[in-house]
Amino acid sequence: MSKLVIVESPSKAKTIEKYLGADYHVISSKGHIRDLATNGHEGLGIDIRNNFKPTYIDITNDKKPNAAAVIKELGREIKKADQVYLATDPDREGEAIAWHIADRFNLPLDQKNRIVFSEITKPVVTAAIANPKQIDMKMVDSQETRRMYDRIIGFKLSTLLQRRINSKSAGRVQSVALKLIVDREKEIAAFVSEEYWTVDATFTKDGSEFTANLAKISGRKAEIKNGEKAEEIRRFCSGNPFTITDIKDEVKQKAPRPPYITSTLQQDAINKLGFSASKTMRIAQTLYEGKDVGNGLTGLITYMRTDSVRMSEVFMAQARQYIIDNYGKAYTGYYRGKTAANAQDAHEAIRPTDINNDPEKIKSYLTNDEYKLYRMIYYRALAAMMKNSKYQSLTVKLENGKYEFTANGRKQLFDGYLKVYGQYETSDEKYLPALEINEVINSEHVDSRQHFTEPPLRYSEARLIKTMEDLGIGRPSTYASTLETIMERDYVTLRAPKGSKTKVFTPTKRGILTSDKLDEFFSTIINTKYTADMEKQLDDIAEGKEDHIKAVRDFYNTFEPLVQNAYVNMKRPEPEKTGDKCPLCGGDLVIRTGSWGEFIGCANYPRCNYTKNITQETGEMCPECGAPLVKKTNSKGQSFIGCSNYPNCRFTKQDPSAPRRYYRRKRNYGKSS
Helix, strand or coil: CCEEEEECCHHHHHHHHHHHCCCEEEEECCCCCEEECCCCHHHCCEECCCCCEECEEECCCCCCCCHHHHHHHHHHHHHHCCEEEECCCCCHHHHHHHHHHHHHCCCCCCCCCECCCCCCCHHHHHHHHHCCECCCHHHHHHHHHHHHHHHHHHHHHHHHHHHHHCCCCCCCCHHHHHHHHHHHHHHHHHCCCCEEEEEEEEEEECCEEEEEEEEEECCEECCECCHHHHHHHHHHHHCCCEEEEEEEEEEEEECCCCCECHHHHHHHHHHHHCCCHHHHHHHHHHHHHCEECCCCEECCECCCCCCCCCCCHHHHHHHHHHHHHHHCHHHECCCCCCCCCCCCCCCCCECECCCCCCHHHHHHHCCHHHHHHHHHHHHHHHHHCECCEEEEEEEEEEEECCEEEEEEEEEEEECCCHHHHCCCCCCCCECCCCCCCCCEECCCEEEEEEEECCCCCCCEHHHHHHHHHHHCCCCHHHHHHHHHHHHHCCCEEEECCCCCCCCEEEECHHHHHHHHHHHHHHCCCCCHHHHHHHHHHHHHHHCCCCCHHHHHHHHHHHHHHHHHHHHHHCCCCCCEEEEEECCCCCCEEEEEEECCEEEEEECCCCCCCCEEECCEEEEEECCCCCCEEEEEECCCCCEEEEECCCCCCCCEEECCCCCCCCCCCCCCCCCCC
């Protein structure tokens, strides 16, 4: 009996076929095989007048290389097989891909032909094959609803923006992410910095130096607004002894963090490893699909698209014994993962599939980046199973007249989970000498320092992902592609400010204009609450609590009038004047935007067709002809440096200040870009 297993990824197919033996043939769909059509009413591929019925068509070669050949192979292999198993990824999108394959090739939906596993190891895969289930149509309905929401919002808003303000696109989640960045920039622009001062006293006892900070004045929080007041305090405290009035000595514990979910993995990979969110997911996909670590292909981590912090009892028992054997029973903790209320909890946290696959043992089989990410995942999961760290916390109060200072000390008593996770999380010890209540002590010196309040921080990738997660915007699996999109559209740049190593998002003029127009006409739709409520609605559809067609209809009836109003009332912005006059007709010269980016044109267009490029000299000279080098923009809107003597000289080089660009990696296993 021939048995066919269909997965999404080609590399996953190789790993699984090795486990299942000669009776099974495993092939890959290379991701989606169908998508919504672009014909019909407004090119939506959705029949608005016929109960929002979607029309699906095969993905073509121009959208995914060799798509037609993949679909042809699927059909040929399905016809030859006596039994077909659909083993696409264990999430809503994977469930929808399984349904598309079944529907496209007339596989019975009432049969148990769907298999699900969240790690690619032989025991888990063979157990899944032995316990197939039916395709979960509620999950399919939820994913189909998401796709229709994205198509309706994306197509209609993108078309509107292209026609009215020449912006490239808008989207259900991407536009809210852009709004967060733009709103933060406006907060920074409106911020008024205020002066404040701090006062610190330095002491030495038994050869040890420690510092206390002014905390209260006459029992109230110390707030010093000017240098005169700070100097008054400094002089008083410098000339009088301090008395220790209270010592609080406590033993505190710090619990390990739970194992990674998608969002926390992305945040830590950005902050600790310097990876982008998209790079993190690419590497995690490789670790999930399988690597040969000396005994054949095996998946090294569980599925990396998850918002659950659960870990299997089998793994936890294995990890517990590993801790006892390698670190001693005193380090064994008890883990009870508490998943967030809005999590899908479809499968486990991101963890190693086998605790015995120590990162150092398998390092030689991994690339450097794979090793770094796997190591972080491994020790995060292992640490979650270990005891809390313990430390002694000392808080000392010192009074000098009406001024109260505090000094803090911290001493580690038991490293606990830091035994393995200390490389990613420091204990931050501060030593205080032996002190006693009522002890009188003189300061070595008292210093006052001027400060100014800082505006809110711009969003880094990690901060933006955390904010989106906290607000319930999108899903962890979509964060990377969302950030890619707003950068790809030139709505934001991602670069480190001078003097900083952290790259942050700054909106471009195009991004601010786009966000402002969406806020003006679609504030009831493009906002954090509505987008989060929509995610909750998708969860309810997946659980069978809400009808998906009714949900789409209610949304469309709210959204469509807003679109029609915007077409009538959204005005094209007036082009920015340069202050110069057109050499052909004397009209004002203005900055316009075309498919190649910004250029200078005549305000009297189309009566006058005068244009010229916007050039910015770099201060360098061309190494080939000696003319000034200038910044230019190519046909894709990408910045580069070229010779001002073009076309006589064609020297070009990369622009080092150009914004970092992403190229979208959709869930498309056959596409290399």
